[in-house]
Amino acid sequence: MKRYWLDVLWRTDWLLLGTLFSLTAIGLLMIYGIGASYESVSLVQFRKQIIAVGLGLVLLLGLALMDYRQIRNLSPVIYLAGLALLVAVLFFGATVRGTQGWFRFGSLTLQPVELAKVTFAVFLAAYFSKHVHKRLTWVPFFGSLFALLGYVVPVLLQPDFGSAMVLVAMWLVAVAFAGLRWRDWLILGSLTAVLAALVWGYGLKPYQQARLLAFMHPEYDPLGAGYNVLQAQTAMGSGGWLGKGVGQGSQSRLRFLPEASTDFLFAVIGEELGFLGVSLVIGLFGLLVIRTIHIGRKSGDSFAGIFCVVIAGMLGMHMLVNVGMNMGIMPVTGIPLPFASAAAAALVSGYAAMGIVQSIAIHARPAPERT
Numbered sequence: 001m002k003r004y005w006l007d008v009l010w011r012t013d014w015l016l017l018g019t020l021f022s023l024t025a026i027g028l029l030m031i032y033g034i035g036a037s038y039e040s041v042s043l044v045q046f047r048k049q050i051i052a053v054g055l056g057l058v059l060l061l062g063l064a065l066m067d068y069r070q071i072r073n074l075s076p077v078i079y080l081a082g083l084a085l086l087v088a089v090l091f092f093g094a095t096v097r098g099t100q101g102w103f104r105f106g107s108l109t110l111q112p113v114e115l116a117k118v119t120f121a122v123f124l125a126a127y128f129s130k131h132v133h134k135r136l137t138w139v140p141f142f143g144s145l146f147a148l149l150g151y152v153v154p155v156l157l158q159p160d161f162g163s164a165m166v167l168v169a170m171w172l173v174a175v176a177f178a179g180l181r182w183r184d185w186l187i188l189g190s191l192t193a194v195l196a197a198l199v200w201g202y203g204l205k206p207y208q209q210a211r212l213l214a215f216m217h218p219e220y221d222p223l224g225a226g227y228n229v230l231q232a233q234t235a236m237g238s239g240g241w242l243g244k245g246v247g248q249g250s251q252s253r254l255r256f257l258p259e260a261s262t263d264f265l266f267a268v269i270g271e272e273l274g275f276l277g278v279s280l281v282i283g284l285f286g287l288l289v290i291r292t293i294h295i296g297r298k299s300g301d302s303f304a305g306i307f308c309v310v311i312a313g314m315l316g317m318h319m320l321v322n323v324g325m326n327m328g329i330m331p332v333t334g335i336p337l338p339f340a341s342a343a344a345a346a347l348v349s350g351y352a353a354m355g356i357v358q359s360i361a362i363h364a365r366p367a368p369e370r371t
Contacts, residue, residue, distance in 0.1 A: 011362040016291045027340030031261045033247035045261045045342045052344035056351030063355030067363045072303045075126035082119030085112035086154040101158040111345040113163045118353045124174040125307035136178045162333025173313035232267040232326045243274030261342040266326040299364035
């Protein structure tokens with residue numbers, strides 16, 4: 001038993017854990033500063049985030065100690081469980097800011113699409129691991145496409161366009177890793193253009209179309225659809241090199257910046273920690289993504305490799321969209337900053353994904369060194 005625990009400690013990727021905990025600590029610091037800076041101090045978001053971190057740590061530890069091959073064997077059940085949650089929320093979910101995407105339990109809420117992203121990553125890894133050693137044909141390609149639509153359709157019906165984009169990005173990463181031919185990519189691009197036109201015309205609510213238009217020209221509606229973007233840009237631009245200090249950001253303290261602790265936490269980081277703080281956060285995310293890919297690459301297991309690449313794609317897409325919308329170069333879609341924003345479901349799900357990545361680091365048989 002002692003030898004087992006020594007082996008676990010030796011195989012654990014401490015650099016990944018250190019990066020993860022650093023991002024979480026920065027998020028907790030900023031959320032506390034936002035709540036403490038108000039005239040009437042409110043630490044409700046901070047307390048909820050602490051609870052979410054505790055739940056996430058339990059999941060991370062449990063999944064890390066479990067052999068990831070058990071999770072791979074349960075991939076069909078895991079996929080169906082995620083699908084059931086996405087369908088159930090359409091009938092029994094609560095509506096928040098125009099999206100029926102939350103289960104409400106008293107004062108607590110759960111956004112099932114965040115859990116579904118992890119279950120979808122497990123399914124993609126198990127599905128494509130059977131085809132990664134040969135040229136991907138149209139039969140398995142369309143099989144994975146139908147699985148994608150099974151998740152994307154109920155997410156768009158909520159409607160949650162941002163999470164649908166993340167699911168599509170995860171699928172594209174898996175397809176690329178499985179080896180789709182370049183001519184097939186041209187066909188896929190044409191189909192994507194047609195689908196995008198249909199989604200714009202029939203799948204998006206008017207307020208979502210307004211968000212997409214406002215990010216290109218927010219100055220046209222500074223008090224309406226463009227308000228969030230302009231306030232975020234103001235916060236980002238006022239931080240300078242070192243920022244104004246934690247809890248001293250005028251945009252969040254005076255409540256000019258809406259959703260400061262969730263969607264626009266990155267703008268608060270820019271205002272209060274400055275360019276150096278923003279650079280630190282981006283650097284930590286880059287290290288987290290690179291380390292996740294490295295763990296999958298050295299695992300010697302196709303399931304593990306694809307899972308790590310898909311999770312890295314998910315985190316990269318979250319980071320791209322969130323940072324982009326804070327800087328006004330991406331539409332506002334409600335995607336939180338991973339491991340930092342006050343979004344309990346996203347944080348717990350992210351910790352679960354990192355738990356599986358750690359399980360791969362601990363239990364995988366490393367691939368032999370290549371000359």
